[in-house]
Amino acid sequence: MPLSDEQLERITRMARTIRYDIVSMIGAGKPGHLGGSCSIAEIVATLYFYKMRHKPDKPKWPDRDRFLLSKGHAALAQYAALAECGYFPKEHLQTLKQLGTILQGHPDMLRTPGIEANTGSLGQGLSIACGIALAGRLDKKDYRVYCILGDGEIAEGQIWQATMAAAYYKLDNLVAILDKNKIQATGPIVERFDTNPLPEKWKAFGWSVSEIDGHDVKQIAQALDEAEKVKDKPVMIIAHTIKGKGVPFAEDKAAFHHGIMTREQHEQAMRALSD
Amino acid sequence: MRTQNCRKVYGQTLVELGKHNKRIVVLEADLGKSTMSCFFQDAYPERYFEMGIAEQNMVSTAAGLAITGKIPFVNSFAVFSTGRPYDQIRQSVCIGKLNVKIIGSSCGLSDFGDGATHQGIEDMALMRGLPNMTVLAPVDGIETKKIVKAAVEYEGPVYIRINRNELPDLSDENEQFEIGKPYVIRQGNDITVFANGIMVSKALKAAEVLAEEGVSLQVVNMSTLKPIDDEAVKKLVQGSKGVITAEEHTIMGGLASAITHILRRSTIPIECVAIQDQFGQSALDYEKLLEHYGLTTEEIIRAARELLR
Numbered sequence: 001m002p003l004s005d006e007q008l009e010r011i012t013r014m015a016r017t018i019r020y021d022i023v024s025m026i027g028a029g030k031p032g033h034l035g036g037s038c039s040i041a042e043i044v045a046t047l048y049f050y051k052m053r054h055k056p057d058k059p060k061w062p063d064r065d066r067f068l069l070s071k072g073h074a075a076l077a078q079y080a081a082l083a084e085c086g087y088f089p090k091e092h093l094q095t096l097k098q099l100g101t102i103l104q105g106h107p108d109m110l111r112t113p114g115i116e117a118n119t120g121s122l123g124q125g126l127s128i129a130c131g132i133a134l135a136g137r138l139d140k141k142d143y144r145v146y147c148i149l150g151d152g153e154i155a156e157g158q159i160w161q162a163t164m165a166a167a168y169y170k171l172d173n174l175v176a177i178l179d180k181n182k183i184q185a186t187g188p189i190v191e192r193f194d195t196n197p198l199p200e201k202w203k204a205f206g207w208s209v210s211e212i213d214g215h216d217v218k219q220i221a222q223a224l225d226e227a228e229k230v231k232d233k234p235v236m237i238i239a240h241t242i243k244g245k246g247v248p249f250a251e252d253k254a255a256f257h258h259g260i261m262t263r264e265q266h267e268q269a270m271r272a273l274s275d
Numbered sequence: 276m277r278t279q280n281c282r283k284v285y286g287q288t289l290v291e292l293g294k295h296n297k298r299i300v301v302l303e304a305d306l307g308k309s310t311m312s313c314f315f316q317d318a319y320p321e322r323y324f325e326m327g328i329a330e331q332n333m334v335s336t337a338a339g340l341a342i343t344g345k346i347p348f349v350n351s352f353a354v355f356s357t358g359r360p361y362d363q364i365r366q367s368v369c370i371g372k373l374n375v376k377i378i379g380s381s382c383g384l385s386d387f388g389d390g391a392t393h394q395g396i397e398d399m400a401l402m403r404g405l406p407n408m409t410v411l412a413p414v415d416g417i418e419t420k421k422i423v424k425a426a427v428e429y430e431g432p433v434y435i436r437i438n439r440n441e442l443p444d445l446s447d448e449n450e451q452f453e454i455g456k457p458y459v460i461r462q463g464n465d466i467t468v469f470a471n472g473i474m475v476s477k478a479l480k481a482a483e484v485l486a487e488e489g490v491s492l493q494v495v496n497m498s499t500l501k502p503i504d505d506e507a508v509k510k511l512v513q514g515s516k517g518v519i520t521a522e523e524h525t526i527m528g529g530l531a532s533a534i535t536h537i538l539r540r541s542t543i544p545i546e547c548v549a550i551q552d553q554f555g556q557s558a559l560d561y562e563k564l565l566e567h568y569g570l571t572t573e574e575i576i577r578a579a580r581e582l583l584r
Contacts (some may be wrong), residue, residue, distance in 0.1 A: 109342070109371050117342055121366035127332045128367055131339020131347075138300070139343070158363070161332035169324075192515065 002051060003221040009080045011049050014084060018148060019246040020273040021080035025096045025103075028266035034098075035256040037076040038082040039181040039214070039241040045147055046220040048081045056086040059113040065143050066116050066132050070125020071150030071179065072106040075257070079103050079112070087114035101138045123156025125149070126176060130166050133174040144228070147176045152184030159257050160205075166234040167206035174234040176207075179214065181243035185257045185273055201237040214239025278441040279416025280384070282380055286311030288423040289348060290318045297428060298548035300348045302326050302333050307312055309439075310350040310380040320379055331397055332361035334375070338367035341374040352386065353379030353395030353436050357402055368432050369407045376426050377402070377434045382412075383472065384550075384568065386437035387561045394555035395436070400528025402434040403501045409433045409454060410500040412471040415442045418498055421452035429454060436472070440561055446496065455499050457507050463493035466579050467515040469534050471497045474521035474548065474570060481575035490579060497530055505537045512543055517582030521548040523570055546578035 017198040018041045026032030048054070052065040069078050076096070084088045085269075088102065095101040103110045116132070119125040129147035140216050153159065166174055171254030178198065182189055189195065199209045208230045212219040220239070243257070244250030247269045250259065261269060283458040293299040294314060300322045307313040307325070322491045324334035332508055349356060356379050357364070368375045378498035379398045386393045402410045409427070411433060413419040419437065426433040445460060460475060461482050468478040475496050482492035495511055497503070517540065522530040531547035538545060541561055558564035565571060 015296070051486075117338065118366060118370045121362055124335045124338075127335030127363075128339040128342070130332070131336040131341075132343050133339070134336065135343030135345055136339050138322070138345070158329075158331040158335065160333075161329035163329070165326060165332055165336065168327075207401050267313055 002225065008217055011042070011045045012210055014045040014049050015217070015274055016043055016246070017084060018077055018080040019219060020270065021093055022076045023247065023269045023273060025076055025079070025093050026261065028261050028263040031258050031260050033073045033076060033258050034057055034247065034261070035183065035243040035259070036071060036074040036179070036181065036249055037148060038245045038250070039243050040074055040077050040179050040245055041240055041246065042215050042217050043148060043177055043179065043220055044077045044081045044267065046224065048085055050221055051144070051224045052146065056114070059087060062187070063141060064141055066127045066129070066145045068116055068119060068129045068145070068147045069107055070119055070147055071122065071153050072120025072125065075105070075107050077166065078107065078219065082112070082114040088112070092249070094102045121155040122248070125157040126159055126162040129174055129176070130162050130171060133171045134169060136173055143173070145174050147174070149176055149178050150182045151178055151182065151195065152189055154195055163202065163205045163207070170232040171234045172231055175224065175237065175240055176234065177237045180238055180243055181241045183243045183252065183254045183257065185254065187254045198238055206233060207236045208233045209238065211238045211240070214241035215245055246273060276443045279445050280441050281416055281419040281437045282309070282311040282417045282439065284416040285378070285423055286314035286514045288420045289313045289315045292424060292427055293319055293322065296346070298344060299348065299427065300324065300340055300345045301348045302337050302350065304328055304330050304333050304351045304355065306351055306380070308399070310378060312348070312350040320440050329544070330355055330359040330397045331363050334363035335367040337375045338371070346376065348375055348376045348378060350378045350380065352393060353382035353398040354393055357395065357398040357434070361401055364432070365405055369405045372407045372431050374430055375432050379434060379436040381439040382436035383438065384555050384564045385561060386512045387558045388563045390557040391554040396525045396555055397528065398436055399500055399524050403528060403533070407432055411435045411454070412498055412500060412567060413437065414472060414475045414496045414498055415444050415446055417444050417448050418446045418452060422498065425452050425454055435444060438473060438484050442473060445475055445479065455502050455504050457504065457511060458495060458496040458498065459511070460496050461492065461494040463491035464514060465491045465565050466517045466582055467493045467495060467512045468521060468575065469530060470521035471500065471530055474523055477570065477572045478521055478575055480572040481579065484572065484576055485579055490583065493578065498571065500530060500533060503537065504534055508534065509541070512538065512541070515543065518543055518545045519548060519575060519576055519578045519582070520545070523550070523565070525550045525552065527552060544582050546582055548574050548578055
C-alpha cells in the first residue's frame with residue numbers, strides 16, 4: 001500500500017517529534033550527537049511508522065523486519081522512535097547516558113528493547129545486517145533488514161567488504177540507507193576523503209541504487225517500496241540530508257556533530273520543534 | 276602413541292555435530308582447505324559461507340547470524356581470526372555476549388614455515404582480555420572433539436586455538452570435558468606444571484626424565500585458559516615446592532599471566548616457559564622452531580631444577 005496523505009502527515013509530524021525528543025534528551029550544557037541524529041529523523045520515522053513490520057510489545061517477534069543503525073552514534077533518533085512506538089516508556093528518554101540506564105551512548109541490544117545489535121564502532125553494522133539477512137534466507141523467513149550508514153563511516157574498509165559480500169550472496173532482503181549529510185566529526189567529508197561518486201561505486205559492486213531527498217517522506221517511502229521489487233540484489237538508497245536538520249543553529253555545522261547547546265540554544269531548538 | 280591432526284578432528288567433529296544441529300553454520304576466509312572447515316562445506320554447502328579474504332566482515336556477519344539464533348563457527352589462522360577482526364570480536368560479538376565461535380587454526384608456531392606474519396603467538400592474550408569471552412586450547416585430537424562439542428553446547432563467545440600439526444593423544448577418552456576445569460594428566464608431589472596445547476606433551480616427557488632422578492612432577496592440562504577455576508588451581512599446588520607454566524604463546528597475557536595472578540598471594544616460586552617478548556620466524560621443522568624459542572622438555576626440566584635448588 002503506497003503512502004496515504006494521512007500517513008504522510010503523521011510521519012512528517014513524527015519526524016518533528018523525534019527531533020524534539022533528541023533535543024530534549026541531550027539537554028543544555030551537555031554534549032550529544034545532535035547533528036547526525038537529526039539528519040535521519042524522517043528516514044527513521046518512515047521505517048518505524050510506515051515500512052517496517054514490527055510489534056513494539058514483542059520486540060523479539062521472529063518475523064519482524066530488522067533495523068540496524070550502523071552509525072550508532074545517532075542512537076538518539078532511534079531511541080526517540082522506539083519510545084514513540086511504545087517499546088519502552090517515554091520517561092526513559094530523560095535517562096540517556098546516566099549510569100545504569102537502558103539508553104547507552106551507543107545502541108546496546110542487551111539493555112534496550114528494540115535494539116538488534118551493538119553498533120557504534122563504525123563500519124560494522126552493515127556486516128551484522130548481512131548476517132541477519134543470510135539467517136533469514138536460511139530460515140525461509142520473509143523479513144527484511146534495514147541498515148542506516150553514515151557517509152563518514154564508509155571510509156571504513158569493512159563497509160566495502162560487506163558491500164561485496166551482500167552482492168555475492170544476492171541479499172535482496174537487505175536495504176542500506178546512506179545518510180549523506182556530508183559532514184563528519186571534524187568537518188566536511190570531501191575535505192577528508194572525497195568518497196564521491198557514490199551511486200556509481202555501489203552500482204559497480206552489483207547493488208541496486210537509488211538517490212532521494214532524505215527529508216522528503218514521500219520519496220523515502222517510495223524508495224523503500226521500490227526496494228521490495230528488486231530481486232537478487234541488495235539495495236542502496238542514498239539519502240541526501242542536512243546535518244542538524246530542523247535545529248536552525250546546528251544545520252550544516254560540524255560543531256554540532258557532538259556539540260553542546262547553551263541554555264539559550266536549547267530553548268530556541270525546543271521552541272523551533274514544538275507544535 | 277597414536278597421533279591425530281586436530282584440524283582434521285575439528286572439521287570432522289563439525290560435520291558430525293552439524294548433522295543433527297542445524298543451527299551450526301560455518302564461515303571461512305579462504306583457508307578452508309587448511310582449517311578443515313572444507314569438510315563442512317562438502318557436507319552442508321547451504322550452511323557454509325565463504326566470506327573471502329575479509330575477516331572483519333566475516334566476524335560481524337557471524338554476529339548477525341548469532342543474533343538470529345545460529346551457532347556460527349568463524350575460521351582462519353589464529354593470527355588472522357583474532358588480530359585482524361579484534362575490534363569486530365570486541366564490539367559486534369563480545370559486548371552483546373553473542374554465540375559466535377572463533378577458531379584460531381595453525382596457532383602458535385605450528386605454521387613453522389610461514390614465519391612471523393602467520394604465527395599467532397599472542398592470540399590467547401588478545402582473546403583473554405575480552406569480557407564475556409571463553410578461551411580454549413585443546414591438548415590433542417581427543418580433547419579437540421570434546422571441546423568443539425562443549426563450545427556448541429555453551430551459549431556465548433568462545434575462542435578455540437588449534438595446532439596445525441600431528442599431536443599425540445594424551446587425554447582420557449572417557450573423561451567428560453568441562454569448560455574451566457583443570458585436568459591432572461600425571462600425578463606428582465614435588466612440582467606442579469600447568470601447561471596447554473603441545474607443551475603438555477613436553478611436560479609429560481620432562482616428568483619421565485625427572486622421575487628417574489627421584490623428582491615427581493604433577494602435570495595439569497589447562498585446556499581452558501578462561502575462565503579459570505582459581506580455587507582448583509590453588510588446591511592443585513598445595514604441597515608443591517614450585518610451579519611451572521608452559522605454553523606455546525608469548526609470556527605476556529597467556530597462561531603465565533593467569534597462573535601467576537592466581538598465585539599472587541602465595542609464596543610458592545613460579546617459573547614460566549613461554550615465548551619471550553618476540554615474534555616467531557620461519558623454520559623447516561616445527562620441533563626446531565620450538566627449540567629455538569625454548570619451548571622444550573629440556574627447558575621444563577631446567578625450570579624444575581631451578582625451583583628445587
